[in-house]
Amino acid sequence: MKYQLEHLLDGCLSQLNEGADLEEVLAQYPAHADELRPALAASALMREIAPPPRRRLEHKAELMATVARRRRLVESVEGVVVEIKAGVPVEELLARLPVELHPAVLAAYRMQSTPTPMPTQESIAEGKQRLMALVAERRIELGLDAAPKRDLAGGLLRGLLPSPTWGRRLVTGALAAALMVSVGLAGLLQVGTAAASSLPGDNLYHVKRLGEQAQVLFAFDPDLKTTLRARFDERRLLELHALARDGRALPEDLLQGFLDQRAATPEDLARLSQDQRELLRSLLEMAGEDVADDLDPSVREALLPQTQPKSAPEPQTERGSNNSVSLDWVPSSQPRPLPEGEADEEPILEETPIRAPIADAPPAVDETGDKQGASEPDPVTEPEGPVSSEQGDPPPVVQREPDEDEPSEQPDEPAAQQPPASGQPAVGEPGPAEPGAGAEPPPVVVPDPEIGEPGGDPPPIVGPPPLEQPAP
């Protein structure tokens, strides 16, 4: 219905535009006349306001003429510009072109004839230098070039991949983190190495003790745990001995702790090796009566059988002060002087075979928990083990003097330095660090190739030239 009405309205408007009368048009559609009348009346009113078609055509013609004139002007000015740029004299153009173009001709000529502003050479050079620097920075940012030396590692890492993708950044970050961790571990290893040679009272000694506690904590094998504890107890004794050798004060709590744990009863004492007992005895003599008085009487009697006054110096030991140490303890790798009486019966080297007690020892466990070969010394019974290698200092040494019956390669040794004939343990010099050692001849280092420590040099043995050892 609506479509039909619109169709009728369109036809009526066409008739009105052709000059038909409104009432005549409506009379053709009487059924829709009332609906069509308002729209057709408005259309007639608009037609009366608008200019007649003829006038509109005239206006359009005027507009097109103006546009054409303007286009000619534009093209003329374009021609002027081309001619001025081509070098045609401005006077010629002014004479040839209409007056209305003269301002444009003169303006174009002025624009063309004005010297071109030029930048200074300095600004050009500085600008290029700055641009090149920025390009270089951008190339480094994108990984196209290696960074300067201060960022060499970063540049190398950036150069692993061709473009700055997220994957590359991830790899770069991971590598940088790994590098930092490696540096940190290296630092820790250095600290650990330094701590291993520390003694009670040193700054890094607590690091050493923490490391030992960690080893015991993470040793899940009970046997290994026991072995480690024994090794570390042994180490405490050696530390005390090293302190005494260096003339440093002995921490009594450390010695007391060892006595409480390892030498509280005669049974405990019996489990100690001969080396440990001798070392313990030396330390007790130095520590004073207070420590010795706290011992079990039987233990005290076993360790200090002579019951000599503890403060009285023994004639055979060099003990100038409380901080000095009795140096009569001999590592198990050394031929040990025998008690009086025994030495008279057999030569020392025959009485104390070097390898006999070590061959029967259980396999040792090194610092990392790795078991050593069966021929390796027991760390508990072998005092020269880890400590000596960690401390880097030679162990306490004994200048063993040969018996009178033994062939000596030092016939010119002064008689004053000969050991007493009493058969007491010989008193030796600890080495260059000991006062008065300068008078001694240079020590002869005799490493034992069979008792070498894993990862460390065999403990140096200072003594006379090796004697020809008879077969056991």
Place this chain on the structure above:
Amino acid sequence: MQEEHDLIRKAQSYDPDAFGAIYERFYNGVYRYIFYRVGEQSLAEDLTMEVFVKAMEAIDTYSFRGVPFSAWLYRIASNLVVDHFRRQPSQMAVSLEEKLVASLEHPTGVLESEFAHHQLRRALSELTDDQQQVVILKFVDGLSNLEVAQILGKTEGAVKSLQHRALASLGRVLGERGEVPA
């Protein structure tokens, strides 16, 4: 044209030599364009440098299917000039006035060409922005209508029309000031 394409491709790989060649090839034109728009040598030098810095930073976004590289540079320059006057709208007029007064007070100390630049720059300031750009690009930088159209994003016909109106207005302004015969 192929040579320029190769140059741009190298520059997109951040080849320093390519950037150096681009700088030397386009620096003077960009500088002249900026100089006539800002009217001050040091400022024009700074803005010209900034154009090449921004071009280097955005070199990845340039596409050969769009406008020529020179037009791309001039668009950057135009935007920088507009931004500069947005930040300091009164600087241009003050600078021109100061230089003009200085040149009048000390005519013997000012080069004739510099004085001519100031006169022309002052007349150009009477034009619309599009008109200024058309006459500068065509007369100072010697670009074609097509290149100017590509820079301004208009048709060649529009550029010719702008040129006509710009020169007509410029001639009228110069004539009124007695700088060209009316």
